Amino acid sequence: MTVSELNRLANQVLTQSFPLFWVSGEVSNLTRAASGHWYFSLKDNKAQVRCVMFKGRNSYIDWTPKEGDKVEARCNVTLYEARGEFQLTVEFLQRAGLGVLFEAFEKLKLKLQAEGLFDSQLKKQLPIHPKKIGIVTSPDAAALRDVLTTLKRRMPSIPIVIYPTPVQGKGVATLIANAINQANLRAECDVLIICRGGGSIEDLWQFNEEVVARAIANCNIPTISGVGHETDFTICDFVADTRAATPTAAAELATPSRESLLNSLNVLKNQLTRNMQYLLNQRAQSLDYLARRLISPIQHIEQQKSRLAQISYRLNSSLNQQLHTKQHNLIRLSQNLQHLNPQAVLTRGYAFVQNTLGEIVTSSQQLKSGDEVTMTFNVGSADAIISKPKP
Numbered sequence: 001m002t003v004s005e006l007n008r009l010a011n012q013v014l015t016q017s018f019p020l021f022w023v024s025g026e027v028s029n030l031t032r033a034a035s036g037h038w039y040f041s042l043k044d045n046k047a048q049v050r051c052v053m054f055k056g057r058n059s060y061i062d063w064t065p066k067e068g069d070k071v072e073a074r075c076n077v078t079l080y081e082a083r084g085e086f087q088l089t090v091e092f093l094q095r096a097g098l099g100v101l102f103e104a105f106e107k108l109k110l111k112l113q114a115e116g117l118f119d120s121q122l123k124k125q126l127p128i129h130p131k132k133i134g135i136v137t138s139p140d141a142a143a144l145r146d147v148l149t150t151l152k153r154r155m156p157s158i159p160i161v162i163y164p165t166p167v168q169g170k171g172v173a174t175l176i177a178n179a180i181n182q183a184n185l186r187a188e189c190d191v192l193i194i195c196r197g198g199g200s201i202e203d204l205w206q207f208n209e210e211v212v213a214r215a216i217a218n219c220n221i222p223t224i225s226g227v228g229h230e231t232d233f234t235i236c237d238f239v240a241d242t243r244a245a246t247p248t249a250a251a252e253l254a255t256p257s258r259e260s261l262l263n264s265l266n267v268l269k270n271q272l273t274r275n276m277q278y279l280l281n282q283r284a285q286s287l288d289y290l291a292r293r294l295i296s297p298i299q300h301i302e303q304q305k306s307r308l309a310q311i312s313y314r315l316n317s318s319l320n321q322q323l324h325t326k327q328h329n330l331i332r333l334s335q336n337l338q339h340l341n342p343q344a345v346l347t348r349g350y351a352f353v354q355n356t357l358g359e360i361v362t363s364s365q366q367l368k369s370g371d372e373v374t375m376t377f378n379v380g381s382a383d384a385i386i387s388k389p390k391p
Helices: 003-017 098-114 142-154 173-186 210-217 235-239 247-254 258-293 297-340 342-346
Strands: 021-032 038-043 048-053 070-080 085-095 133-137 160-164 191-196 223-227 352-355 372-376 381-385
Touching (some): 021 048, 098 210, 098 235, 133 142, 133 173, 142 160, 142 191, 142 247, 173 191, 173 210, 191 247, 210 235, 223 235, 223 247
Parallel strands (some): 133 160, 133 191
Antiparallel strands (some): 021 070, 352 372, 372 381
16 A cells, blocks of 8 residues: 555544544644635644645635634534645534524524424515615614615615614613514505624624514514625524625615616517507507598489489490390291281181081091182182082
8 A cells, every 4th residue: 555545544544433523623733825825723732733725715704814713613624635734624603602592593493393483485575676775774774875875776765764772882782672662553664674784693683682683583574684794604693584794785675776667667668659659640540541442422413323323324234135025036936927817828818617516627638518618818718518528
């Protein structure tokens, strides 16, 4: 086994054998490298151990340790393989004594979570266009100036009500809760901002007190928690309807941007104008179409008269044609009838013979000697007796 393999194996054993744990000690030999990493030792009165806290982890720390600081480090055991040096890789660093606060924080957080105070279903929606905004904070706080500046920039027309209270110091949690209760009782605002600037966990601890959390939970006004900086989390953040990373962000969440509203109004105005212009064009086209179809009464009468004259002409023409055709047919039939008229035949010297029964005799075989017949001529008739029929 080579030295590299030995150190790699030792590092694996150490990492697997020692999960994350807390160790307390005094900072010494602190070095802040150009890379951003921190190198230091933790010691007590009997021993010391080398530590490293990489830039990716110490950037989340809102304070900088110095020589002699009593700290608590959450870390794991590793071996710097290149030198075979035993060291602690620190994931989180806090001042000594803060562990008790974190324990109290987690205990209260679990209690309120079990009661359902953090349920998303209980969260109230922030109004889109609040008519009045309330702020719970210290009148002397820099956070208040940031909030007021942001509100004035975004929507200066919205009235603001400040519910003053100290936000730092022993025993001020009750005063903060009273201010929240007062805002809820007066019910004059549409949204309530609870804010203060950043600070250490001790500075922000009043917003981790149960009395403040329950005041927020019982508030009928939609609440925004804007306590500390982006990396700071308090119990208020979990109970409030909305959490903002900073007081300025809380002000932005509470108000619509005037510029955004104006831009939206311009977009809606342009869209409405286009839609109205489209409708007007459609109606104008329909009106033009109807106008082209609309005819004055005189024109309508003239058109009907012309149409009636045309119909009358066609009717007369049709009747005349039919009359002419009937007359022609009548003449033709009359001529045919004239040709077939027996009287016309008689005028040419012919006669027709009838027996005593009035029947026309067309053949000599119908007669016998002694039969009486009547012969009709063109003019007059004569009776005769058949002497001898001839075939």
